[in-house]
Amino acid sequence: MDKVMTLSDAAGLGRRAGPRSPSSSSILPYNLPLLAALLACALAQFLKIFTTWYKEKRWDTKRMLDSGGMPSSHSAAVSALAVAIGLQEGTGSSAFAIAVVLSCIVMYDASGVRLHAGRQAELLNQIVCELPPEHPLSSCRPLRDSLGHTPLQVFVGSILGCIIAFLMRGPH
Template sequence: MVDWGDSSGARQQNTSATAEASSLSLPSSIFNNYPIISALMAFAIAQSIKLFTSWYKERRWDLKRLVGSGGMPSSHSATVTALAAAVGLQDGFGGSMFAIALILACVVMYDAFSVRLQAGRQAEVLNQIVYQLPDEHPLAESRPLRELLGHTPPQVIAGGLLGLVTTAIAHLIVASGSQS
């Protein structure tokens, strides 16, 4: 006869020891977390590309593009696509974690090219209305609303493709490093 009480007690001690050890190695585990690294790299690359695309269009460096929203490519789309793809590659495409990451990516990308794009267009119209107000109007001195909030569908698609490419490259690097 097996004494289940002892093994569950040992399992409980083992679990708490594992949790304690993992909490001590949190910083190193984050830096080895392939989905987080893929997502952050995709975000950084997308924001860097925006700096160069704004320079190309305006012929001036605008460092605000490194942290601003809107523009080509969508860093939101790149980030969530990279996250979903990396989770799928790491944990499998049939698992719950991938399903959560995929739905999150779809919601964020839909929001980027619909809700936030329309909010930016509304801000543009409101800014034009305020600009045309007479000087004595109480709103004439109000600060303009931010207009560059959302993305066009091509910007969202480009961000998604950037996220996939970033994850694929990171996956190849991780795979080649583990074979060494």
């Protein structure tokens, strides 16, 4: 005789056993990869205040909302996401493969395309500043030049993300 699967049996298929399995009464399920990525991103943005102070000897709380700078919050987020998925689902899972590919694309873009776009914006701003006052472009607003990251900023962000994911997984 065939066994009949009930709705409660089907709902339990996706749950993992163990101390961190979500309870049925919780409104928001515990999602280690998502929380690790968000925390790593937020912490990296917060740390930019201190790295700006160290480099420029001034406090600038606006740096928490800016792109660019040390450490890379995008790299921290995608690294935390990939490591947390690898810890939770295993490194052989499709989700881990997707997260690793996404991480590589984001980090390559941050230290390549966005870094060079920022450098081009610096040069264009300098050219516009040297235009005579009567030139139509002499009064245009400067372009944002803090867009990308150096390879060191990307590396530090990725290490930060890995550490956050490892610390959030708890004792196992």
